[in-house]
Amino acid sequence: DAGITQSPRHKVTETGTPVTLRCHQTENHRYMYWYRQDPGHGLRLIHYSYGVKDTDKGEVSDGYSVSRSKTEDFLLTLESATSSQTSVYFCAISAGSEATHGYTFGSGTRLTVV
Amino acid sequence: AQTVTQSQPEMSVQEAETVTLSCTYDTSESDYYLFWYKQPPSRQMILVIRQEAYKQQNATENRFSVNFQKAAKSFSLKISDSQLGDAAMYFCAYKRGAQKLVFGQGTRLTINP
Numbered sequence: 001d002a003g004i005t006q007s008p009r010h011k012v013t014e015t016g017t018p019v020t021l022r023c024h025q026t027e028n029h030r031y032m033y034w035y036r037q038d039p040g041h042g043l044r045l046i047h048y049s050y051g052v053k054d055t056d057k058g059e060v061s062d063g064y065s066v067s068r069s070k071t072e073d074f075l076l077t078l079e080s081a082t083s084s085q086t087s088v089y090f091c092a093i094s095a096g097s098e099a100t101h102g103y104t105f106g107s108g109t110r111l112t113v114v
Numbered sequence: 115a116q117t118v119t120q121s122q123p124e125m126s127v128q129e130a131e132t133v134t135l136s137c138t139y140d141t142s143e144s145d146y147y148l149f150w151y152k153q154p155p156s157r158q159m160i161l162v163i164r165q166e167a168y169k170q171q172n173a174t175e176n177r178f179s180v181n182f183q184k185a186a187k188s189f190s191l192k193i194s195d196s197q198l199g200d201a202a203m204y205f206c207a208y209k210r211g212a213q214k215l216v217f218g219q220g221t222r223l224t225i226n227p
Contacts, residue, residue: 033214040123042205042217058214090159097212100166102149105159 003027006091006106013113019078021109023091025071031094032074033103034058034066036087043090049074050097081113116141118208120218127196128226134181135191135221137206144168146210148182148189153203153220162204165189193223201225 004025013019023032031050035043035058045058047066055066063085065077078085088110092103117140127133139148150162165173165182172180177197181190193200206218 035217040219042118042120042219044217045214048214088157092159092215099209099215100147100164102147102151102161102164102207102209103215108157110157 004091004093004104004106006109008109010110013081015082015113016080019081021076021089023074023106025093027093028071029093029095031097033092034076035090035092036060037090038087083113086113087111116208116216118206118216118218120206120221122221124222126224126226129196129198131196132192132194133196135204137189137218139187139208143210146208149207150191151205151207196225198225198227
């Protein structure tokens with residue numbers, strides 16, 4: 001979707017290094033989300049944001065932190081990457097918390113931790 | 115917490131035939147939304163169809179339709195006249211109110227020519 005972009009699209013990093021993934025939206029949506037996708041688990045929520053500087057944890061937040069200093073950008077940081085964090089990471093957006101039409105997703109970032 | 119279960123990790127169908135993907139969910143609520151997302155090899159998550167729980171009529175979008183059984187907490191996706199472009203991962207998802215979107219494990223659909 002042209003309104004939401006993720007960078008990088010692919011990344012390989014070494015165990016123990018910090019990694020930051022970026023999500024950028026042009027829709028001026030209030031809500032932004034980070035999910036990870038793993039085989040057999042579907043997509044699981046890591047963190048989400050309901051406004052600038054307002055963030056909260058999802059179900060698999062350990063080892064991750066987020067920041068949102070501007071409406072359009074939501075950053076996901078792995079402070080010290082581990083092999084268990086090898087995954088595909090998706091950012092999503094919604095205008096409101098109700099989101100009765102679901103979320104709009106970015107194209108994902110494939111992260112490999114070696 | 116709500117859970118969504120897709121019990122078929124993989125499915126396959128012959129081109130032009132019909133296939134049904136299963137999804138069950140666990141909730142004690144009466145008002146919620148259900149979704150099917152398609153994820154082709156490009157990785158993009160595409161909304162296929164949505165169902166409002168308070169509506170008894172099953173949602174339909176062209177060749178895609180659902181069988182929503184509220185009492186049984188079942189939400190299956192039927193794809194008619196399957197096409198090669200339908201090959202993808204399909205995810206069932208649940209949402210209620212301000213709660214976050216919860217996904218099932220996914221079903222990989224293969225279309226045989």
